[in-house]
Amino acid sequence: ADVFTYDPGFTSTAACESAITYIDGDLGELLYRGYPIEQLAEKSSHVEVCYLLMYGELPTAAQLSDFTQRITRHTMVHEQMHNFFRGFRRDSHPMATMVGVVGAMSAFYHDSLDINDPWHREVASIRMIAKLPTIAAMAYKYSIGQPFVYPKNALSYAGNFLNMCFAVPTEEYVVSPVLEKAMDRIMMLHADHEQNASTSTVRLAGSSGANPFACIAAGIACLWGPAHGGANQACLEMLRQIGSVERIPEFIARAKDKNDPFRLMGFGHRVYKNFDPRARVMKESADEVLGLLGIENNETLQVAKELEKIALEDEYFVSKKLYPNVDFYSGIILEAMGFPTSMFTPIFAISRTIGWISQWKEMISDPAGKIGRPRQLYIGPEKRDYVDLRNR
Numbered sequence: 001a002d003v004f005t006y007d008p009g010f011t012s013t014a015a016c017e018s019a020i021t022y023i024d025g026d027l028g029e030l031l032y033r034g035y036p037i038e039q040l041a042e043k044s045s046h047v048e049v050c051y052l053l054m055y056g057e058l059p060t061a062a063q064l065s066d067f068t069q070r071i072t073r074h075t076m077v078h079e080q081m082h083n084f085f086r087g088f089r090r091d092s093h094p095m096a097t098m099v100g101v102v103g104a105m106s107a108f109y110h111d112s113l114d115i116n117d118p119w120h121r122e123v124a125s126i127r128m129i130a131k132l133p134t135i136a137a138m139a140y141k142y143s144i145g146q147p148f149v150y151p152k153n154a155l156s157y158a159g160n161f162l163n164m165c166f167a168v169p170t171e172e173y174v175v176s177p178v179l180e181k182a183m184d185r186i187m188m189l190h191a192d193h194e195q196n197a198s199t200s201t202v203r204l205a206g207s208s209g210a211n212p213f214a215c216i217a218a219g220i221a222c223l224w225g226p227a228h229g230g231a232n233q234a235c236l237e238m239l240r241q242i243g244s245v246e247r248i249p250e251f252i253a254r255a256k257d258k259n260d261p262f263r264l265m266g267f268g269h270r271v272y273k274n275f276d277p278r279a280r281v282m283k284e285s286a287d288e289v290l291g292l293l294g295i296e297n298n299e300t301l302q303v304a305k306e307l308e309k310i311a312l313e314d315e316y317f318v319s320k321k322l323y324p325n326v327d328f329y330s331g332i333i334l335e336a337m338g339f340p341t342s343m344f345t346p347i348f349a350i351s352r353t354i355g356w357i358s359q360w361k362e363m364i365s366d367p368a369g370k371i372g373r374p375r376q377l378y379i380g381p382e383k384r385d386y387v388d389l390r391n392r
Protein backbone atom coordinates (compact mmCIF):
# COMPACT_ATOMS: atom_id res chain seq x y z
CA ALA A 1 0.00 0.00 0.00
CA ASP A 2 1.04 3.60 -0.50
CA VAL A 3 2.57 5.36 2.49
CA PHE A 4 1.72 9.00 3.07
CA THR A 5 3.01 11.62 5.45
CA TYR A 6 0.33 12.45 8.02
CA ASP A 7 0.28 16.20 8.67
CA PRO A 8 -3.07 17.39 10.03
CA GLY A 9 -3.41 21.16 9.77
CA PHE A 10 -0.39 21.17 7.39
CA THR A 11 1.93 22.31 10.16
CA SER A 12 5.00 21.04 8.30
CA THR A 13 3.99 20.83 4.66
CA ALA A 14 4.92 23.48 2.09
CA ALA A 15 2.28 23.31 -0.66
CA CYS A 16 3.90 25.75 -3.08
CA GLU A 17 6.82 28.00 -3.85
CA SER A 18 5.95 31.67 -3.53
CA ALA A 19 7.78 34.96 -4.05
CA ILE A 20 5.10 37.18 -2.51
CA THR A 21 5.19 37.26 1.30
CA TYR A 22 7.79 36.20 3.85
CA ILE A 23 7.11 35.58 7.55
CA ASP A 24 9.72 34.87 10.21
CA GLY A 25 7.54 33.61 13.05
CA ASP A 26 10.33 33.56 15.64
CA LEU A 27 11.50 37.08 14.95
CA GLY A 28 7.97 38.39 14.38
CA GLU A 29 8.86 39.71 10.93
CA LEU A 30 6.57 40.18 7.92
CA LEU A 31 7.76 41.25 4.47
CA TYR A 32 5.69 41.92 1.32
CA ARG A 33 7.98 41.30 -1.69
CA GLY A 34 10.90 41.96 0.65
CA TYR A 35 9.60 45.22 2.16
CA PRO A 36 8.96 45.26 5.94
CA ILE A 37 5.30 45.72 6.87
CA GLU A 38 6.18 48.52 9.32
CA GLN A 39 7.71 50.64 6.54
CA LEU A 40 4.81 50.02 4.19
CA ALA A 41 2.24 50.80 6.91
CA GLU A 42 3.97 54.09 7.58
CA LYS A 43 4.88 55.26 4.09
CA SER A 44 2.83 53.44 1.48
CA SER A 45 -0.87 53.21 0.60
CA HIS A 46 -3.15 50.23 0.08
CA VAL A 47 -3.36 50.76 -3.69
CA GLU A 48 0.43 50.91 -3.93
CA VAL A 49 0.66 47.74 -1.82
CA CYS A 50 -1.83 46.09 -4.20
CA TYR A 51 0.48 46.93 -7.12
CA LEU A 52 3.51 45.66 -5.21
CA LEU A 53 1.88 42.35 -4.28
CA MET A 54 0.44 41.76 -7.72
CA TYR A 55 3.39 42.77 -9.92
CA GLY A 56 6.35 42.29 -7.57
CA GLU A 57 7.83 45.81 -7.53
CA LEU A 58 6.84 49.21 -6.19
CA PRO A 59 5.25 51.27 -9.00
CA THR A 60 6.70 54.43 -10.53
CA ALA A 61 4.46 57.51 -10.29
CA ALA A 62 3.15 56.85 -13.83
CA GLN A 63 2.49 53.17 -13.10
CA LEU A 64 0.66 54.02 -9.88
CA SER A 65 -1.52 56.58 -11.60
CA ASP A 66 -2.37 54.15 -14.43
CA PHE A 67 -3.12 51.35 -11.94
CA THR A 68 -5.34 53.65 -9.86
CA GLN A 69 -7.29 54.61 -12.98
CA ARG A 70 -7.70 51.01 -14.01
CA ILE A 71 -9.18 50.27 -10.58
CA THR A 72 -11.51 53.28 -10.41
CA ARG A 73 -12.89 52.44 -13.86
CA HIS A 74 -14.33 49.28 -12.31
CA THR A 75 -15.65 50.43 -8.92
CA MET A 76 -19.35 50.26 -9.84
CA VAL A 77 -21.10 46.89 -9.86
CA HIS A 78 -23.46 45.82 -12.64
CA GLU A 79 -26.76 47.58 -12.00
CA GLN A 80 -28.62 44.27 -12.18
CA MET A 81 -26.65 43.12 -9.14
CA HIS A 82 -28.83 45.44 -7.06
CA ASN A 83 -31.69 42.99 -7.65
CA PHE A 84 -29.49 40.15 -6.50
CA PHE A 85 -28.80 41.97 -3.22
CA ARG A 86 -32.51 42.46 -2.66
CA GLY A 87 -33.01 38.69 -2.60
CA PHE A 88 -31.15 38.45 0.71
CA ARG A 89 -32.87 38.83 4.07
CA ARG A 90 -32.22 42.27 5.54
CA ASP A 91 -30.70 40.73 8.65
CA SER A 92 -28.18 38.62 6.72
CA HIS A 93 -24.62 38.83 8.00
CA PRO A 94 -22.68 40.93 5.45
CA MET A 95 -20.21 38.02 5.07
CA ALA A 96 -23.08 35.75 3.99
CA THR A 97 -24.10 38.30 1.37
CA MET A 98 -20.51 38.75 0.19
CA VAL A 99 -19.88 35.03 -0.31
CA GLY A 100 -22.99 34.93 -2.52
CA VAL A 101 -22.46 38.15 -4.45
CA VAL A 102 -18.74 37.62 -5.17
CA GLY A 103 -19.48 34.06 -6.33
CA ALA A 104 -22.21 35.49 -8.56
CA MET A 105 -19.75 37.88 -10.27
CA SER A 106 -18.96 34.96 -12.60
CA ALA A 107 -22.58 35.19 -13.78
CA PHE A 108 -22.14 38.89 -14.63
CA TYR A 109 -18.63 39.29 -16.05
CA HIS A 110 -18.22 36.72 -18.81
CA ASP A 111 -15.28 38.53 -20.38
CA SER A 112 -12.95 37.67 -17.49
CA LEU A 113 -13.54 33.97 -16.89
CA ASP A 114 -10.96 32.34 -19.17
CA ILE A 115 -8.10 31.56 -16.81
CA ASN A 116 -5.79 30.67 -19.71
CA ASP A 117 -6.04 34.18 -21.14
CA PRO A 118 -3.68 36.62 -19.34
CA TRP A 119 -5.95 39.55 -20.22
CA HIS A 120 -8.98 37.84 -18.66
CA ARG A 121 -6.94 37.15 -15.53
CA GLU A 122 -5.88 40.79 -15.37
CA VAL A 123 -9.40 42.15 -15.82
CA ALA A 124 -10.88 39.73 -13.27
CA SER A 125 -8.19 40.80 -10.77
CA ILE A 126 -8.78 44.52 -11.28
CA ARG A 127 -12.53 44.00 -11.07
CA MET A 128 -12.27 42.30 -7.70
CA ILE A 129 -9.86 44.88 -6.22
CA ALA A 130 -12.26 47.59 -7.44
CA LYS A 131 -15.61 46.02 -6.56
CA LEU A 132 -15.08 44.27 -3.23
CA PRO A 133 -15.36 47.56 -1.27
CA THR A 134 -18.54 48.41 -3.21
CA ILE A 135 -20.01 44.98 -2.52
CA ALA A 136 -19.14 45.07 1.20
CA ALA A 137 -20.57 48.58 1.58
CA MET A 138 -23.74 47.54 -0.27
CA ALA A 139 -24.12 44.51 2.01
CA TYR A 140 -23.88 46.87 4.99
CA LYS A 141 -26.30 49.48 3.63
CA TYR A 142 -28.76 46.75 2.75
CA SER A 143 -28.54 45.27 6.26
CA ILE A 144 -29.44 48.61 7.87
CA GLY A 145 -32.17 49.47 5.36
CA GLN A 146 -30.42 52.48 3.82
CA PRO A 147 -30.05 53.19 0.09
CA PHE A 148 -26.90 52.04 -1.68
CA VAL A 149 -24.25 54.74 -2.18
CA TYR A 150 -22.45 54.72 -5.53
CA PRO A 151 -18.63 54.84 -5.53
CA LYS A 152 -16.94 58.25 -5.82
CA ASN A 153 -13.77 57.89 -7.82
CA ALA A 154 -12.30 61.23 -6.78
CA LEU A 155 -11.84 59.79 -3.29
CA SER A 156 -9.03 57.47 -2.23
CA TYR A 157 -9.61 53.70 -2.06
CA ALA A 158 -10.18 53.81 1.72
CA GLY A 159 -12.00 57.15 1.60
CA ASN A 160 -14.41 55.88 -1.04
CA PHE A 161 -15.18 52.81 1.06
CA LEU A 162 -15.94 54.94 4.14
CA ASN A 163 -18.13 57.20 2.02
CA MET A 164 -20.09 54.25 0.61
CA CYS A 165 -20.67 52.97 4.17
CA PHE A 166 -21.50 56.21 5.98
CA ALA A 167 -22.86 58.73 3.47
CA VAL A 168 -26.63 59.22 3.26
CA PRO A 169 -28.53 61.13 0.55
CA THR A 170 -30.01 63.62 3.01
CA GLU A 171 -26.78 65.09 4.37
CA GLU A 172 -23.30 66.12 3.34
CA TYR A 173 -20.73 63.57 4.50
CA VAL A 174 -17.05 64.40 4.49
CA VAL A 175 -14.60 61.58 5.11
CA SER A 176 -12.33 62.34 8.07
CA PRO A 177 -8.65 62.21 6.99
CA VAL A 178 -7.79 60.51 10.31
CA LEU A 179 -10.24 57.68 9.69
CA GLU A 180 -9.26 57.45 6.03
CA LYS A 181 -5.61 56.96 6.94
CA ALA A 182 -6.46 54.44 9.65
CA MET A 183 -8.66 52.46 7.25
CA ASP A 184 -5.94 52.46 4.60
CA ARG A 185 -3.47 51.15 7.19
CA ILE A 186 -5.83 48.37 8.27
CA MET A 187 -6.10 47.37 4.62
CA MET A 188 -2.31 47.29 4.14
CA LEU A 189 -1.77 45.27 7.32
CA HIS A 190 -4.25 42.61 6.17
CA ALA A 191 -3.26 42.56 2.49
CA ASP A 192 -1.41 39.23 2.43
CA HIS A 193 -0.15 36.60 4.84
CA GLU A 194 1.29 33.76 2.74
CA GLN A 195 -0.45 30.36 2.91
CA ASN A 196 -3.09 30.98 5.62
CA ALA A 197 -6.36 28.99 5.50
CA SER A 198 -8.31 31.28 3.15
CA THR A 199 -5.38 31.76 0.76
CA SER A 200 -4.79 28.01 0.69
CA THR A 201 -8.51 27.62 -0.05
CA VAL A 202 -8.25 30.05 -2.97
CA ARG A 203 -5.23 28.17 -4.33
CA LEU A 204 -6.90 24.77 -3.92
CA ALA A 205 -10.10 25.97 -5.59
CA GLY A 206 -8.04 27.59 -8.36
CA SER A 207 -5.96 24.45 -8.90
CA SER A 208 -8.96 22.76 -10.55
CA GLY A 209 -9.21 25.57 -13.09
CA ALA A 210 -12.23 27.19 -11.41
CA ASN A 211 -12.92 30.80 -12.41
CA PRO A 212 -11.33 33.58 -10.30
CA PHE A 213 -14.61 34.90 -8.86
CA ALA A 214 -15.55 31.42 -7.63
CA CYS A 215 -12.08 31.04 -6.07
CA ILE A 216 -12.23 34.35 -4.19
CA ALA A 217 -15.77 33.54 -2.98
CA ALA A 218 -14.32 30.30 -1.55
CA GLY A 219 -11.63 32.35 0.20
CA ILE A 220 -14.25 34.65 1.72
CA ALA A 221 -16.20 31.65 3.03
CA CYS A 222 -13.07 30.29 4.72
CA LEU A 223 -12.07 33.66 6.14
CA TRP A 224 -15.39 33.94 7.98
CA GLY A 225 -14.45 31.32 10.61
CA PRO A 226 -13.64 32.63 14.13
CA ALA A 227 -10.21 30.95 14.14
CA HIS A 228 -9.31 33.06 11.07
CA GLY A 229 -10.79 36.39 9.88
CA GLY A 230 -13.87 36.05 12.08
CA ALA A 231 -11.54 36.58 15.06
CA ASN A 232 -11.77 40.39 14.82
CA GLN A 233 -15.53 40.31 15.40
CA ALA A 234 -15.18 37.59 18.06
CA CYS A 235 -12.41 39.56 19.80
CA LEU A 236 -14.39 42.77 20.16
CA GLU A 237 -17.42 40.83 21.36
CA MET A 238 -15.19 39.15 23.93
CA LEU A 239 -13.75 42.49 25.12
CA ARG A 240 -17.30 43.80 25.52
CA GLN A 241 -18.32 40.67 27.37
CA ILE A 242 -15.39 41.09 29.77
CA GLY A 243 -16.60 44.66 30.16
CA SER A 244 -14.28 45.87 32.93
CA VAL A 245 -10.68 45.45 34.01
CA GLU A 246 -11.78 43.68 37.24
CA ARG A 247 -13.29 40.78 35.31
CA ILE A 248 -10.12 39.99 33.29
CA PRO A 249 -8.73 37.31 35.68
CA GLU A 250 -11.95 35.33 35.35
CA PHE A 251 -11.57 35.18 31.56
CA ILE A 252 -7.84 34.43 31.73
CA ALA A 253 -8.66 31.48 34.00
CA ARG A 254 -11.28 30.26 31.51
CA ALA A 255 -8.81 30.50 28.59
CA LYS A 256 -6.35 28.33 30.54
CA ASP A 257 -8.95 25.74 31.53
CA LYS A 258 -8.59 22.62 29.34
CA ASN A 259 -12.26 21.72 29.93
CA ASP A 260 -13.53 25.10 28.77
CA PRO A 261 -13.61 25.68 24.98
CA PHE A 262 -13.16 29.45 25.55
CA ARG A 263 -10.03 30.96 23.96
CA LEU A 264 -8.69 34.47 24.16
CA MET A 265 -9.69 35.78 20.75
CA GLY A 266 -7.00 37.83 19.05
CA PHE A 267 -4.31 35.77 20.77
CA GLY A 268 -2.04 33.09 19.32
CA HIS A 269 -0.93 32.32 15.80
CA ARG A 270 0.18 29.27 13.86
CA VAL A 271 3.32 30.94 12.56
CA TYR A 272 4.15 33.80 14.95
CA LYS A 273 5.76 32.60 18.14
CA ASN A 274 6.57 36.19 18.98
CA PHE A 275 4.62 39.44 18.77
CA ASP A 276 2.62 39.66 15.51
CA PRO A 277 4.27 42.72 13.88
CA ARG A 278 0.87 43.77 12.53
CA ALA A 279 -0.52 43.88 16.09
CA ARG A 280 2.19 46.35 17.12
CA VAL A 281 1.27 48.75 14.31
CA MET A 282 -2.44 48.22 15.00
CA LYS A 283 -1.99 49.04 18.68
CA GLU A 284 -0.23 52.33 17.84
CA SER A 285 -2.93 53.09 15.33
CA ALA A 286 -5.67 52.42 17.92
CA ASP A 287 -4.02 54.88 20.33
CA GLU A 288 -3.68 57.46 17.58
CA VAL A 289 -7.23 57.15 16.22
CA LEU A 290 -8.94 57.11 19.61
CA GLY A 291 -6.75 60.01 20.75
CA LEU A 292 -7.64 62.09 17.70
CA LEU A 293 -11.31 61.25 18.12
CA GLY A 294 -11.00 62.27 21.77
CA ILE A 295 -12.14 58.88 23.09
CA GLU A 296 -8.87 57.54 24.47
CA ASN A 297 -10.62 56.58 27.69
CA ASN A 298 -12.64 54.06 25.74
CA GLU A 299 -13.43 51.20 28.14
CA THR A 300 -12.85 48.50 25.50
CA LEU A 301 -9.34 49.81 24.79
CA GLN A 302 -8.55 49.86 28.52
CA VAL A 303 -9.73 46.24 28.86
CA ALA A 304 -7.69 45.23 25.80
CA LYS A 305 -4.48 46.83 27.10
CA GLU A 306 -4.85 45.35 30.55
CA LEU A 307 -5.75 41.94 29.16
CA GLU A 308 -2.67 42.01 26.94
CA LYS A 309 -0.48 42.98 29.89
CA ILE A 310 -1.80 40.23 32.16
CA ALA A 311 -1.63 37.57 29.45
CA LEU A 312 1.93 38.48 28.45
CA GLU A 313 3.05 37.91 32.05
CA ASP A 314 1.06 34.72 32.59
CA GLU A 315 3.00 31.43 32.60
CA TYR A 316 0.39 29.66 30.40
CA PHE A 317 0.58 32.24 27.59
CA VAL A 318 4.34 32.69 27.93
CA SER A 319 5.13 28.96 27.74
CA LYS A 320 2.82 28.44 24.75
CA LYS A 321 4.23 31.56 23.05
CA LEU A 322 0.78 33.11 22.66
CA TYR A 323 0.98 36.80 21.69
CA PRO A 324 -1.64 39.27 20.46
CA ASN A 325 -2.30 38.91 16.73
CA VAL A 326 -3.50 41.40 14.11
CA ASP A 327 -7.13 41.00 15.15
CA PHE A 328 -6.58 42.02 18.77
CA TYR A 329 -6.62 45.78 18.17
CA SER A 330 -8.26 46.17 14.74
CA GLY A 331 -11.81 45.85 16.11
CA ILE A 332 -11.28 48.70 18.54
CA ILE A 333 -10.35 51.03 15.67
CA LEU A 334 -13.23 49.84 13.51
CA GLU A 335 -15.70 50.29 16.35
CA ALA A 336 -14.41 53.84 16.94
CA MET A 337 -14.99 54.54 13.24
CA GLY A 338 -18.63 53.59 13.68
CA PHE A 339 -18.68 50.10 12.19
CA PRO A 340 -20.85 47.38 13.76
CA THR A 341 -18.95 44.18 14.60
CA SER A 342 -20.60 42.36 11.66
CA MET A 343 -18.57 44.58 9.28
CA PHE A 344 -15.18 43.71 10.77
CA THR A 345 -14.65 40.49 8.82
CA PRO A 346 -15.96 41.99 5.53
CA ILE A 347 -13.29 44.71 5.92
CA PHE A 348 -10.69 41.96 6.37
CA ALA A 349 -12.05 40.35 3.18
CA ILE A 350 -11.72 43.59 1.18
CA SER A 351 -8.14 43.97 2.40
CA ARG A 352 -7.11 40.34 1.76
CA THR A 353 -8.58 40.32 -1.77
CA ILE A 354 -5.26 41.50 -3.21
CA GLY A 355 -3.39 38.72 -1.40
CA TRP A 356 -5.79 36.07 -2.68
CA ILE A 357 -5.57 37.44 -6.23
CA SER A 358 -1.78 37.70 -6.24
CA GLN A 359 -1.42 34.17 -4.91
CA TRP A 360 -3.99 32.85 -7.40
CA LYS A 361 -2.15 34.53 -10.30
CA GLU A 362 1.17 33.16 -9.10
CA MET A 363 -0.32 29.67 -8.90
CA ILE A 364 -1.86 29.82 -12.39
CA SER A 365 1.48 30.73 -13.94
CA ASP A 366 3.53 28.20 -11.94
CA PRO A 367 4.82 25.53 -14.35
CA ALA A 368 4.95 23.05 -11.43
CA GLY A 369 1.27 23.66 -10.74
CA LYS A 370 -1.03 20.65 -10.39
CA ILE A 371 -4.50 20.13 -9.03
CA GLY A 372 -4.35 20.11 -5.21
CA ARG A 373 -5.30 16.63 -4.12
CA PRO A 374 -4.25 15.55 -0.61
CA ARG A 375 -4.29 11.86 0.30
CA GLN A 376 -5.55 10.34 3.57
CA LEU A 377 -4.90 7.61 6.10
CA TYR A 378 -8.00 5.43 5.90
CA ILE A 379 -9.35 4.35 9.31
CA GLY A 380 -12.83 3.07 8.33
CA PRO A 381 -14.20 -0.50 8.19
CA GLU A 382 -12.48 -3.20 6.16
CA LYS A 383 -14.11 -4.49 2.99
CA ARG A 384 -17.45 -6.19 3.82
CA ASP A 385 -20.54 -7.50 2.05
CA TYR A 386 -23.78 -5.59 1.65
CA VAL A 387 -26.54 -6.73 4.07
CA ASP A 388 -30.17 -6.74 2.85
CA LEU A 389 -32.52 -4.38 4.69
CA ARG A 390 -34.56 -7.24 6.24
CA ASN A 391 -31.41 -8.79 7.75
CA ARG A 392 -30.14 -5.61 9.53
Ligand code: CMC
Nearest residue numbers: 226227228229231255263264265266267268269270320325
Ligand atom coordinates in the same frame (compact mmCIF):
# COMPACT_ATOMS: atom_id res chain seq x y z
N1 CMC B 1 -6.34 31.16 24.06
C1 CMC B 1 -6.00 30.16 24.90
N2 CMC B 1 -5.24 29.11 24.54
C2 CMC B 1 -4.78 29.07 23.27
C3 CMC B 1 -5.08 30.10 22.35
C4 CMC B 1 -5.90 31.17 22.80
N3 CMC B 1 -6.23 32.14 21.95
N4 CMC B 1 -4.50 29.81 21.18
C5 CMC B 1 -3.85 28.66 21.34
N5 CMC B 1 -4.00 28.20 22.60
C6 CMC B 1 -3.41 26.99 23.17
C7 CMC B 1 -4.13 25.75 22.69
O1 CMC B 1 -5.17 25.37 23.59
C8 CMC B 1 -3.02 24.74 22.62
O2 CMC B 1 -2.79 24.24 23.92
P1 CMC B 1 -2.29 22.72 24.15
O3 CMC B 1 -0.99 22.62 23.44
O4 CMC B 1 -2.19 22.60 25.63
O5 CMC B 1 -3.36 21.86 23.54
C9 CMC B 1 -1.80 25.54 22.22
O6 CMC B 1 -2.08 26.89 22.64
C10 CMC B 1 -1.54 25.57 20.71
O7 CMC B 1 -2.74 25.94 20.04
P2 CMC B 1 -3.26 25.31 18.69
O8 CMC B 1 -4.72 25.53 18.56
O9 CMC B 1 -2.76 23.91 18.56
O10 CMC B 1 -2.46 26.21 17.64
P3 CMC B 1 -2.83 26.45 16.14
O11 CMC B 1 -1.60 26.91 15.47
O12 CMC B 1 -3.53 25.28 15.56
O13 CMC B 1 -3.91 27.65 16.20
C11 CMC B 1 -4.93 29.79 16.22
C12 CMC B 1 -3.65 28.99 15.93
C13 CMC B 1 -4.74 31.20 15.71
C14 CMC B 1 -6.11 29.16 15.45
C15 CMC B 1 -5.22 29.78 17.74
O14 CMC B 1 -4.16 30.40 18.43
C16 CMC B 1 -6.55 30.46 18.11
O15 CMC B 1 -7.60 29.79 18.06
N6 CMC B 1 -6.54 31.79 18.46
C17 CMC B 1 -7.75 32.52 18.72
C18 CMC B 1 -8.40 32.93 17.39
C19 CMC B 1 -7.66 34.05 16.70
O16 CMC B 1 -7.31 35.05 17.31
N7 CMC B 1 -7.44 33.91 15.36
C20 CMC B 1 -6.82 34.94 14.53
C21 CMC B 1 -5.51 34.49 13.97
S1 CMC B 1 -4.57 35.82 13.21
C22 CMC B 1 -5.55 36.47 11.92
C23 CMC B 1 -6.08 35.45 10.98
O17 CMC B 1 -5.45 34.47 10.64
O18 CMC B 1 -7.21 35.64 10.52
